[in-house]
Amino acid sequence: MLHVKGGSLRGAFGAAGLVLVATTGAAMADWPERAVTVIVPWSAGGGTDATARAVAAELEEKFGQPFNVVNRTGGGGLVGHSAIANAEPDGYTLGVITIESTMYEPQGLSGVTTDDYTYIGRFNADPIAVNIAADAEYDDAEGLIEAVKADPGGIAASGANRGGLSHLAWIGLLDRLDVDPAEANWVASDGSAPALQQLASGAIDVVSTSPAEAQSLVDAGEAQTVALISSERSDLYPDLPTTTEIFDIDWSPLPFRGMAGPDGIPDEVVTAVEGALEEITQDQEFRDFMASRGFSVAYQDAATFGETVKSSGEGLASAMESAGLTQ
């Protein structure tokens, strides 16, 4: 009963959306015949939300039906990710998933596994960078790692919750450089903004987050970005060296943003949205928007995206294991 009520209320909200965006109203025999809901597991105004809204706006234009972005936040993205996975697989509820979707299962959190989705396509992937204070005693990645080796607990790093991607990227790096991740001092924070504030106030030493998020502080002369935790350089930051170049290691935890639906949505929906995504990622206006926010455009089709998700999930699970985070 509750479910029916929810449906009609959602319908009412959808109708409000219809009025707002003024659709073409042309009757279509194929999907989509009505408004499509796009669930975003992160809060309004964040990077995932901004890119999701841009993609939704383009999808709306292509399919002539509203694509309503709905933020379902909480639990480190778990609430929204499981809402996507548990939606009715009729193609009218899709979502934007992030790399966190692969991390709940190894952490022992119930709700979502990587098998619960139909993967549609990736549109963005940005590496995580190592950022340090501008007035630190070292000014490159080698200096930083030497300091960590000298006193693993003395260098406080932050950027996300414990077990969050920033954390795993950092300890995965340390692990490959023969520093025991269990000894590293990770300061759990609720996202990168509070971590950057801590870095600027001089309370901590390292923030691992995307170079785009640290850019303003770098410009202000408060912080410096020393390396990308990745095996390839970024188009947007061609001068930033990678940890693979510097230390000759193989560790590339690449956060992604992509479209997915619940397991078992119709093939025609996957094909249609996959094709539209490919076109959108080639659209100059979309590329300009992404570049202006410091996001790279990195398209992958449904099959490749599915493989990427599963393989990065495995890499992260092993990083969690080495830090004693698995259940």
Next chain:
Amino acid sequence: MSFDTLLQAAVLVLQFDVLLAILGGAVYGLFIGALPGLTATMATALLVPLTFYMAPLPAIALIVSSTAMAITAGDIPGALLRIPGTPASAAYTEESYAMTRAGHAGRALSIGFFFSALGGLIGATVLLMTGPLLARLALNFSSFEFFWLALLGLLTCALVSGSNPVKGGVSLAIGLLIATVGLDVTSGQPRFTFGSVELSGGVSFIPVMIGMFAFSEILRGLSGIGAADAATAATPASDGAMRPYRGILGLLKTYPLSLVRGTALGSSLGALPGVGGDLAAWIAYGVSRRFSRTPQKFGTGHPEGLIEATSANNSGLSSAWIPALVFGIPGDAVTAIAVGVLYMKGVAPGPRLFAENPVMPTSIILSFFVANLLLFPLGYFAIKAARMVLKVPRSVIVPMILLCCFLGSYAINNTLFGVGIMLVAGLVGYVMERNNFPIAPVILGLVLGPVLERNFIMSMQISRGNLTGFFERPVACGLGIFVLIVLGLTVWSAIKGRRRVMAGEPDDSLTS
């Protein structure tokens, strides 16, 4: 800030399209804010698609003015129907509702609009002069300082909880306990979720706030306890009582210090990313009561605390933009969305924005100024309209409030789960109030609990478990000593009061 920049910014803001955006945003914000349960964050998020089609300055001006208006208008349902619009306004909802029940709804609303606008204007002026400097100072605050500030915020509970501090403490503890539900940031482990995915996101304060204040009030009405109150609320003393801004200048003359203290607190605390805005109103209300010559009048519809808290509320709003504009660190959801819009418009926030294009940030602050000026005339119409709300018969208004309760708690995360939380919170609130436990401290605990916990854990991780870390940084040390003195004085006066009671002397704190 050179005069030249100010002039150029003024020319930009006084363009027709910008002024139109400000006016449109203000009217829209007034409606959203006045609808119980709909928040300023929601108002902003709904505007984002519209900003795609606008030039940068009108787009930001639209967001700025709708937020300023929505936050102020959030006081309307707070005063009339006891549904606070924001966690900040929960600090003084009881006070303004008490005023309405005493037949002075017009006065409560006039204070809300007039002193919000004044606070906003003064806040914007302060920002124009000190913006980047304030941002630089705010950036020196780490989790150690945030921890002390959050603790100071919790201590105001003793001041907002009315006549019985022990019951206030119990309410606060309930709020703090609810705040522990959800995924723990430190370990990523679920706490008190009972396997529910929805609960792993924690209990959002908006449905709790709507439930505890509004739904419990409906229950009170149903059970007949509130019937007498409702009757007085529905018939304002006279039409004259609803005349907007009547006697407001007299209040300004009587309580100038409240306005000054409120705006000073708001402007400075508001600049702290993440905690500022909400804290300011609570601390301002507490400070006002502490230093008032007539603290026993607080909670009975006394204007003093209202003036201080509501002016702090709006002056803090503009300050919250400063860390976002200067360092790209958004302090709350609204500024986070606005930063996103700025990026989308090719205006990257950061110090370079101030160095290379100072006109832009100055124009943003100026639009805030204009939006606050608009509060005076729009507030006039809103107060006139509010009179009609009070004339609606109870049999009509109750279902409407109920509908707003449902919509507001549903819309927070687009799930029925929020509605469930609202209903449970309403029942709990009803039982609490029947037994004279104040409700505001629950909201305070719920809002500040996570802030306190996160900053405590972060600090302990940084200092590697050493408690003296809280006194090692100079600012943290100063704040810490201050908080401990306040704590000591609170406990001391409580013990003294208790002794007096035990000695059989009359104590005015127990008579109400």
